Amino acid sequence: MGRYFRQRTLQSALSLFGLIVLVFFLARLTGNPADLLLPVDTPQSVRDEFSARHGFDQPMIVQFGRYLIELTQLDMGYSLRDGHPALDHVLAAFPTTLLLSFWAMLISLTIAIVTGSIAAWRPGGLFDRIASLISLAGASVPNFWIAIVGVLIFAVWYRVLPTSGTGTPLHWVLPVAVLFIRPCGVLTQVVRSSMIAALSAPYTKTARARGVRTRTVIFGHALRNAMLPVVTVAGDQAAGMINGAVIAETIFGFPGVGRLLIDSIMFRDFAVIQAAVMVTAIAIFFLNIGIDIIYAILDPRVRHG
Amino acid sequence: MTQSLLEVSDLSVRFHSRGTIVDAVKNVSWRLDRGETLAILGESGSGKSVSAAAVMGLIDIPPGEIVSGRIIFGGENILNLPLAAREEINGKRIAMIFQDTLAALNPVYTVGHQITESMTAHGVERGEAKRRAVGLINRVGIAEPERRFNDYPHQFSGGQRQRIMIAAAIAMEPDVLIADEPTSALDVTVQAGILKLLKKLQAENGMGILMITHDIGVASEVADKVAVMSQGEVVEQGDIRSVLDAPRHPYTQRLLEAVPGRRGYLQTGATAGDLLLEVKGLSKFYDLTSGLLKTATGRKIRALDDVSLSLSKGEVLGIVGESGSGKSTLVNALLGLIEPTAGEVLFRGQSMLLEDQTAMRALRRRIQVVFQDPTASLNPRMSVARIISEPWAIHDSVLPRGQWPGRVAELLEQVGLSPDHAARYPHQFSGGQRQRIAIARALALQPEVIICDEAVSALDVSIQAQIIELLKDLKRQHGLSYLFIAHDLPVVRDFADRTIVMQSGQVVESGRTQDVFERPQHPYTQNLLASRPKEERHRGRALETLK
Numbered sequence: 001m002g003r004y005f006r007q008r009t010l011q012s013a014l015s016l017f018g019l020i021v022l023v024f025f026l027a028r029l030t031g032n033p034a035d036l037l038l039p040v041d042t043p044q045s046v047r048d049e050f051s052a053r054h055g056f057d058q059p060m061i062v063q064f065g066r067y068l069i070e071l072t073q074l075d076m077g078y079s080l081r082d083g084h085p086a087l088d089h090v091l092a093a094f095p096t097t098l099l100l101s102f103w104a105m106l107i108s109l110t111i112a113i114v115t116g117s118i119a120a121w122r123p124g125g126l127f128d129r130i131a132s133l134i135s136l137a138g139a140s141v142p143n144f145w146i147a148i149v150g151v152l153i154f155a156v157w158y159r160v161l162p163t164s165g166t167g168t169p170l171h172w173v174l175p176v177a178v179l180f181i182r183p184c185g186v187l188t189q190v191v192r193s194s195m196i197a198a199l200s201a202p203y204t205k206t207a208r209a210r211g212v213r214t215r216t217v218i219f220g221h222a223l224r225n226a227m228l229p230v231v232t233v234a235g236d237q238a239a240g241m242i243n244g245a246v247i248a249e250t251i252f253g254f255p256g257v258g259r260l261l262i263d264s265i266m267f268r269d270f271a272v273i274q275a276a277v278m279v280t281a282i283a284i285f286f287l288n289i290g291i292d293i294i295y296a297i298l299d300p301r302v303r304h305g
Numbered sequence: 306m307t308q309s310l311l312e313v314s315d316l317s318v319r320f321h322s323r324g325t326i327v328d329a330v331k332n333v334s335w336r337l338d339r340g341e342t343l344a345i346l347g348e349s350g351s352g353k354s355v356s357a358a359a360v361m362g363l364i365d366i367p368p369g370e371i372v373s374g375r376i377i378f379g380g381e382n383i384l385n386l387p388l389a390a391r392e393e394i395n396g397k398r399i400a401m402i403f404q405d406t407l408a409a410l411n412p413v414y415t416v417g418h419q420i421t422e423s424m425t426a427h428g429v430e431r432g433e434a435k436r437r438a439v440g441l442i443n444r445v446g447i448a449e450p451e452r453r454f455n456d457y458p459h460q461f462s463g464g465q466r467q468r469i470m471i472a473a474a475i476a477m478e479p480d481v482l483i484a485d486e487p488t489s490a491l492d493v494t495v496q497a498g499i500l501k502l503l504k505k506l507q508a509e510n511g512m513g514i515l516m517i518t519h520d521i522g523v524a525s526e527v528a529d530k531v532a533v534m535s536q537g538e539v540v541e542q543g544d545i546r547s548v549l550d551a552p553r554h555p556y557t558q559r560l561l562e563a564v565p566g567r568r569g570y571l572q573t574g575a576t577a578g579d580l581l582l583e584v585k586g587l588s589k590f591y592d593l594t595s596g597l598l599k600t601a602t603g604r605k606i607r608a609l610d611d612v613s614l615s616l617s618k619g620e621v622l623g624i625v626g627e628s629g630s631g632k633s634t635l636v637n638a639l640l641g642l643i644e645p646t647a648g649e650v651l652f653r654g655q656s657m658l659l660e661d662q663t664a665m666r667a668l669r670r671r672i673q674v675v676f677q678d679p680t681a682s683l684n685p686r687m688s689v690a691r692i693i694s695e696p697w698a699i700h701d702s703v704l705p706r707g708q709w710p711g712r713v714a715e716l717l718e719q720v721g722l723s724p725d726h727a728a729r730y731p732h733q734f735s736g737g738q739r740q741r742i743a744i745a746r747a748l749a750l751q752p753e754v755i756i757c758d759e760a761v762s763a764l765d766v767s768i769q770a771q772i773i774e775l776l777k778d779l780k781r782q783h784g785l786s787y788l789f790i791a792h793d794l795p796v797v798r799d800f801a802d803r804t805i806v807m808q809s810g811q812v813v814e815s816g817r818t819q820d821v822f823e824r825p826q827h828p829y830t831q832n833l834l835a836s837r838p839k840e841e842r843h844r845g846r847a848l849e850t851l852k
Binding site for chain 2: 221
């Protein structure tokens with residue numbers, strides 16, 4: 001376990017460094033923040049002073065070197081907009097996104113496992129055909145479209161759901177819906193197909209030949225094996241939640257990392273962009289380790305391999 | 306007439322699939338008594354497994370349909386029982402073991418769990434079941450049962466897994482044990498151990514065993530009675546000796562005729578022909594590595610260890626060995642698919658391990674290969690014509706494109722297929738026909754040596770015999786030489802001039818086939834030959850006495 005963890009950390013550290021390089025330089029391609037943050041008629045001397053104060057007048061490579069040095073001291077810089085530490089902004093927004101993703105994943109998985117399993121029981125049956133159609137639609141619909149149509153129906157026509165803020169549980173309904181529908185559709189299809197395979201696998205037949213009760217055959221033998229590919233895909237989907245979160249949080253005015261990221265990009269608030277990407281990447285790193293651990297628990301062949 | 310332990314009468318089962326109906330078994334009847342072993346003998350597609358599946362209630366309805374018949378067990382027709390009553394019988398009074406042990410045991414549970422489960426499912430208290438499971442693991446001959454209890458299926462060898470399956474099956478002391486090809490995937494020495502174990506257990510608790518097999522040797526080893534099945538029907542049944550010694554039905558006669566190991570040895574012996582292929586001191590070691598940077602641990606796996614052999618023109622060299630003996634590594638090294646650690650491969654005195662790609666390719670042409678599984682070795686998306694002409698596209702100097710169709714037709718005829726098969730695809734052929742296509746492809750480059758890597762192992766005996774005949778014909782016509790690799794001893798005995806025996810990457814014995822089979826020197830060869838079912842030994846000897 002220790003060796004595994006060291007290997008994974010090393011691999012991830014390399015990817016993380018690549019990401020840092022990429023984000024640092026891509027963000028700076030958007031232009032000088034001074035052009036955005038200062039009034040249009042600001043004299044050049046003031047602009048220069050602004051750039052000098054934040055180090056934007058230095059060669060790119062020097063800026064990058066300084067950034068790396070600060071990073072080793074866990075200093076991710078300060079927001080250009082309000083002067084607060086960038087990391088504080090990100091950490092304040094992060095729990096909201098985490099909670100949003102957690103609910104979306106939980107609902108996706110629950111619906112997917114139940115629906116997929118029932119559909120697999122009689123492949124080609126009525127339930128299977130309806131479930132397959134709906135899950136295919138769910139997996140194919142773009143997030144923003146769900147968001148817009150959701151707002152139109154539930155907020156504009158029926159006025160039952162609020163469209164922005166986080167005050168009440170009702171505020172969470174539309175954002176969670178935007179996030180969960182796609183993963184739910186994808187996962188339902190994965191559960192269905194891996195469950196069909198597991199139900200016709202020889203070990204399932206052996207269990208039946210042993211006189212094991214049908215319920216144990218389905219939930220004990222088939223479902224546990226069928227969960228292996230589901231865990232892998234669920235991990236990918238959970239990592240992809242950040243994409244959805246950018247859309248959902250922006251549309252519904254949700255104070256999460258997704259919206260923070262978009263706002264910071266708009267304002268060329270480099271330090272915050274970098275911090276947000278960093279924290280998200282680290283979160284995904286831990287998510288992947290979690291997935292690997294779950295996988296190893298479920299599949300002894302991985303544990304001993 | 307006393308009542309049988311298990312009696313199947315007039316059973317017909319059909320399967321519906323996409324509008325077509327397949328009658329899998331037609332009016333099949335057989336009976337099994339206490340302490341007795343009935344073998345259901347048949348080739349693939351004969352329906353031999355279907356009646357057993359019906360006994361276990363394992364036929365999914367739909368697509369299956371039980372058209373007629375009764376299965377009487379314990380005085381009642383178990384086909385009519387509700388599911389709960391069936392679950393009560395399965396595993397407790399009738400148990401079953403399967404062929405593919407890796408797939409048939411659930412990979413995510415310990416073997417202990419799976420043995421225990423077959424008891425807890427029938428009301429045995431968990432602690433008691435665990436205690437008994439350890440005893441069972443011991444009883445089926447696996448050492449350190451307490452420790453192995455918590456191991457997973459993949460941590461066992463194939464033979465051990467079959468023992469585990471048997472342990473789970475006999476846990477409730479069933480009246481009937483159904484064994485569906487229990488040893489077909491195992492090496493011959495391991496097979497002997499499993500068959501012995503089954504007989505021992507039967508002697509201990511008097512269960513009736515239903516042995517489903519394609520292997521006449523296995524049937525004769527364990528069975529008292531036999532039912533021979535062909536195309537869904539029982540064509541002949543009765544006492545095993547009388548059926549095997551004096552078969553009445555033409556199908557049984559043909560089947561027995563096809564069984565290898567019954568013909569005399571090829572007496573060509575040492576051929577005077579030119580030396581074609583020479584392998585000198587061929588070795589392939591794999592370094593065991595560990596860690597992220599794959600640092601060598603200093604330990605090596607010796608997949609091939611100083612192997613030398615030679616093959617002359619018109620000769621058949623049999624290479625025999627069990628799994629892990631290095632046969633496949635040898636083939637891969639000869640084909641240039643892996644680079645050997647040491648040693649030489651010479652073709653007509655010229656090294657095959659050349660740097661020069663063009664010269665190398667010209668040499669490679671001379672050696673072609675036919676693999677075990679024609680379903681896997683023929684590209685399903687290519688027509689037969691494309692499959693056979695593909696080698697000409699690679700070795701473009703051999704045949705001008707205009708002559709391809711004519712040559713494909715010729716080759717198809719040579720391997721016993723029809724020229725108009727060229728436009729079809731592999732899935733439209735049977736296993737034996739596919740192997741003929743693979744042979745036609747190997748012939749396309751007019752090789753001098755064909756490596757048959759378990760080329761007949763996956764085929765039914767009657768098809769096997771036909772393919773061997775074809776190989777013999779081709780050898781006569783083209784003066785071909787074969788490296789004939791097999792784990793199946795009787796086939797080699799019939800077909801090879803000389804035989805070498807491999808174990809753990811080394812050649813432990815080599816000589817004229819007759820000498821190797823009759824006067825084996827190495828203990829491993831002796832053990833290998835002694836493990837064959839006695840039917841094979843019996844027939845082999847009977848034939849020698851005749852001569």
